[in-house]
Amino acid sequence: MNYLEDLETAWQMRDDDPARIKVLEQAILGADMYNDIPNGIEARDMLIDTCLYVGFPKKQLQAFSWLVKKFEEDCLDVDGFDLLWKYKWIAEHVPMFDEVSKAQIDALLNDMKVKFEQRGYSLRPYYKVSTLGAMRMGDRAKAVAYFEQWQKAKSDYMNDCGACETNDVVHYHYFMEDYEQALKKAAPIVTGKQSCAEVPHLTYGFTVIAYYKTGDLEMAQQCFDKGYPLVEKKSSLIPPMASMIQYLNLSGQHEKAKEVIAINKETALASESGLDKLLFLQAAFPFFDAEVDKDLVQLTEELTAKFDARNENSYYSERLAK
Incomplete structure (x- = not known):
């Protein structure tokens, strides 16, 4: 039963x-082969955690789907609180796959809502991930509606940490192109008062552009200088990496942009997330050569079309044209 040794090894990593x-x-x-449900649950819990950090959302989703099935079968070995905590991660990332339809995304979010209600938890996390989902799908109207409900809903034990909450509020204002408000909300993170495992890493991706757009070029460069080393070649942090490339393009640092693209291209193209891949490709698109990089040009255009078709809008086409 070497799988038990594997599990022990994983605990030490x-x-x-x-x-x-x-x-x-x-x-x-191994656990599945021996029908060892408790250790199968434990291994999948650990896999979901690791995939969050290193960027394998499909593996994460597969493991989570198995846990949900066991939970719905009333398996007592599944920790209900932990499952619902992880539901936030899964629901947030599902829109990043173009092969997942709008109907499937809505069904997943509704299932999350029902399970939170059944357990008596606040719907604040549901409204938040719904806001983030609408943003990733380029739906401004839905994002506004869900954001209002998110901000009104009470907090409880299912609420994310303060740094994550602040970062996601910054993300919303950045998405709405309200850069002044984004920077105002980002202040606790930029000044170092709030941080966590992926903050300020993610936040610098918003502030580097927001500072540039509002004319504070010195702070924009500081955000790049501090933020880029945090996201370089990190598969779970491709969106802020893409923002760094976008900033270099906007600020005329084209040679540096090409260097950053070259360093991170392999990481981005290997991503399981179609949206992460698209964000990187769109940021790098101005630097592609029509002949030399024709495969990347084609991939960018194909992914743009796929996400717009799934989302039933032209958000990513318009983004590419900017």
């Missing part, structure tokens, strides 16, 4: 160690 994924997948195979 860091959550953000990419090598941990293979070890946990081996543990899951």
Whole structure:
């Protein structure tokens, strides 16, 4: 029963160690072979955590779907609180796959809402991930409506940490192109008063553009200088990486932009997230050569069309044309 040894090995590895994924997948195979439900649950819980840090959302979704099935079968080994906590991560990332339809996304969000209500938790996390989902799908009207409900809903034990909450509010105002408000809300993060595992990493992706757009070029450069090293070659942090490239293009630092693209291209193209890949490609698009990079040009245009078709709008086409 080597899978138990794999599980023990995984416990001794860091959550953000990419090598941990293979070890946990081996543990899951072994646990399933022996119908060892408790250890199968434990291995999948750990896999979901690691995938969050190293950027394998499809593997995360597969593991989570199995846990939800066991939960709905009233398996007592599934921790209900932990499952619903992870539901926030899953629901937030599902819109990043173009192959997942709007109907499937809506169904997943509704299931999250029902499960939170059944357990008596606040719907604040539901409204937040719905806001983020609408933003990723380029739906401004829905984003506004959900944001209002998110801000009105009460907080409870299911609320994210203060730094994550602040970052997501910054993200909303950035999406709405209200850069002044985004910077105002980002102040606790920029000044170092709030931080967590992925903050300020994510936040710098918003502030680097917001400062540039509002004319504070010195602060924009500071955000790049501090933020880029945090996201370089990090598969779970491709969106802020893309923003760094966008900033370099806007500020005329074209040679540096080409350098950043070259360093991070392999990481971005290997991403399981179609949207992460698209954000990187769109940021790099102005630097593609029509002949030399024709495959990347084609991939950018194909992904843009796929996400717009799924989202039933032209958000990403308009974004590419800017």
